[in-house]
Amino acid sequence: MLSHKTQGPDYAADGEPQASLQSVERAITVLKILARTGGAGVSEVAEEMGVHRSTISRLLRVLEARGMAQQNSGRGKYQLGLGILQLANSIPVRLNLVREARPVLEALAAQTGETVNLAVLSSNYVVNVDEVMGPSTLATQDWIGRLTPIHATSSGKVFLAAMDAAERSRVLGETGMPPTTPRTITSRQDLEAQLVEVAEAGYATVYGELELGLNGIATPVFGHSGTVLGAISVSGPEFRFDPRKSRTLVRELKHSAREVSRRMGHAEA
Incomplete structure (x- = not known):
């Protein structure tokens, strides 16, 4: 008499079901996108x-239920949820x-009247x-949790200027320097020349390089x-915000x- 075995799930070498591992990998890929x-x-x-649309729809619903993604009702698109930021903030240094x-x-936003951001480098x-x-802020663009190109942002230029030549070459080699607007610097030589100025001045600026009409400065x-550890930036619309024309702004930002930095334990020489 023949016995019939119920077909179970396939398992990976470490004993985890293949389907479960695939779902995790897909969820991570969705979040990265x-x-x-x-x-x-x-x-x-x-x-x-x-992947089939229905599969992605199910994944996004699960991520949304866990706070990892949220749907923009106005556009019908999904974006990262606040749960992602909560996870990131569990890292002690970033939380602090x-x-x-x-x-x-x-205090800086009140002084300048513009949008102030705190940024870190991630991948x-x-x-x-x-x-x-x-x-004075007119727009309600929320940049929290959004990955932005390192070569086209004032904060990104601050991070690049702090790297040694080898590390900078590695990063730019991996990311490339694609244009996000007609004003984006896409020449490595031009960017390197600007980074020398950033290192000397202690701050970086952008003029419509990430978004047309948006200027920014970071230190x-x-x-x-x-x-x-990070960078603080001030940004505003170009019709009223020109970092180069305000020594007071640069002074307040550096202060x-x-x-x-002092609160994070840095002692100036």
């Missing part, structure tokens, strides 16, 4: 991953950085981990060992960064 694009629809994600910087960011990209809107935040 949302981070890179700033927001995407079910069809867009499904097409990029080469956000906590210590918050009152300083609020060769710049990610804003906190943001304070100034009283580094140091940790106790003297390494760059704020020094205060956060």
Whole structure:
């Protein structure tokens, strides 16, 4: 008499079901796509991953239920949820950085009237981990959790200027220097020349390089060992915000960064 065995799931070498591992890998890929694009629809994600639309829809619903993704009702697209930021903030150094910087960011936004961001470097990209809107802010763009290109942001230039030549070559070699606007610097030689100025001046600027009509300025935040932990930036619309024309702005920004650095244990020489 023949016995019939119920077909069970396939297992990986470590004993985990293959289907479970595949779901985890797909969920992580979905989150990375949302981070890179700033927001995407079910069809867009499904097409990029080469997976059926219904599969992606189920994954996004689960991620949304866990707070890892949220749907923009206005556009019908998904973006990263606040749960991602909560996970990132569980990393002790970044948690401390956000906590210590918050009152300083609020004071700087009140002084300048513009949007102030705190950014860190993550996988060769710049990610804003906190943001304070100034009283003059017109737009409601939320940059928290969104990955932005390192060569096209003022904070990114701060990070690049702090790297040695080998590390900078590695990062730019991996990310490339694609244009996000007609003003984006795509020449390595031009960027290197600007980074020398950034290192000397202690701050970096952008003029419509990430978004047309948006200018920004950033300066580094140091940790106790003297390494760059993050960057504080101030941004605003070009019709009223030109960092080069305000020495007061540069002074206030540097003062704020020094205060956060001090709170993080950095002692100036």
